[in-house]
Amino acid sequence: MSMKELLFSFQGRIGRKTYWIWNAVYYMAIMGFAGGINILFPAIAHLALPLFLLCVLVPDLAITAKRWHDRGRSSWFLLLNVPLVIGRMTVPVGDPSQMTETTTLQLVSSLAALICGAWILVECGFMKGEEGDNQYGPEPK
Template identity: 35%
Template structure:
């Protein structure tokens, strides 16, 4: 939960670096919240099958879009890449695989142009 809140506190911070653990814990918690909200939408009848979203899950998706993008850019920075690498995902299938490989890679152990190593700061 702390990793999720840390990302939300850095709502629109695109500078710096994000550890692999920070990114993936945010994604995990985000999926859990989305699933729960989707279930609640189905129970209370606000789920629209035509668009595949409910009222609560749609509002949550809009609210979490900027923090998700920011932590993704910071994660790419941690691997020594520019945030512009997000656009590789526009290439069908291969782009998403390449981006996933970038996201699961370990941090650069030394400082880079995006900041100091967050693992060294946390230790």
């Protein structure tokens, strides 16, 4: 599978090793970008990081879709990422001493994000893919 197919195609299957390598690179890139932008351009960091995350969204979804395919699951399982995004957006930002109470929305979205994130981690990160070919393609090597 070419790099273009790996990062931009929602077809095919990948194994756990490729999935973990992608996630290591993905999160290191996010941390490196966030740290660098905060040092170099602190005034626009709050705008630049979301733009960077949008740039890596399609590759992240494509990799995760392929991993779901390896497990014999549809790309519709990518919808489990929605509570993660909502959970991140409802987390309060600012001075912790100014945050007096947690809202019900924050609690519910955090719980949903935790459950969905754990499901994705277990299924995509730890469970073996289907043996042999499946409807999504040949077994990854």
